[in-house]
Amino acid sequence: MNPQTQKIRQSAPPRPVAVSSTFAVQLSSTRRGARLARLLATQWLDERGVPYRSAASHTAALLVAELAANAVRHCGSIGRDFRLRLTLREAEGATGSVLRVEVTDARADKPMPQGPPVAAGPEEESGRGLVLVDALADRWGDRVNDPITKTLWAELDWPG
Numbered sequence: 001m002n003p004q005t006q007k008i009r010q011s012a013p014p015r016p017v018a019v020s021s022t023f024a025v026q027l028s029s030t031r032r033g034a035r036l037a038r039l040l041a042t043q044w045l046d047e048r049g050v051p052y053r054s055a056a057s058h059t060a061a062l063l064v065a066e067l068a069a070n071a072v073r074h075c076g077s078i079g080r081d082f083r084l085r086l087t088l089r090e091a092e093g094a095t096g097s098v099l100r101v102e103v104t105d106a107r108a109d110k111p112m113p114q115g116p117p118v119a120a121g122p123e124e125e126s127g128r129g130l131v132l133v134d135a136l137a138d139r140w141g142d143r144v145n146d147p148i149t150k151t152l153w154a155e156l157d158w159p160g
Helices: 031-047 055-078 129-136
Strands: 018-027 082-090 096-105 139-144 150-159
Touching: 018 031, 031 055, 031 082, 031 096, 055 082, 055 096, 055 129, 055 150, 129 150
Parallel strands: none
Antiparallel strands: 018 082, 082 096, 096 150, 139 150
16 A cells, blocks of 8 residues: 555544644635635634745635535535534654644535545546545545544644
8 A cells, every 4th residue: 555545534633632722613614614714724824823925824824625525525515514523732752743634524424535536637626525525635525423433534744
């Protein structure tokens, strides 16, 4: 298994860490809700010392945007909201921080595709989101919470 495929589809965080700060909000499954998720995430990170224009903030914003857009795509047509949850915590051994982005939607009946994400063709309008998530995140995956909801999550490791 190549290293790129190996990081895909982990079902739990790889190591125990101490939670230092969490933010959660429920948003409408609309384009406006997805945009608001990204804006709220960058504001929250800025308040915790991750400046708006930093590379870390841009990477986090892209992850939030892609996961939120996925929820909007699958839940917008049925009028169900999605939940954004951000957790910023110290990494084990205080070697840096870990940002965990979770987006929960009400479509457990829409499972994630198995295997590594495959980019859509040049003529297709969608189908690139998980390829971006895979490229940006240190770890990512999904979990079915109950018969109705599932959560897509991604983690970023930030050094000291």
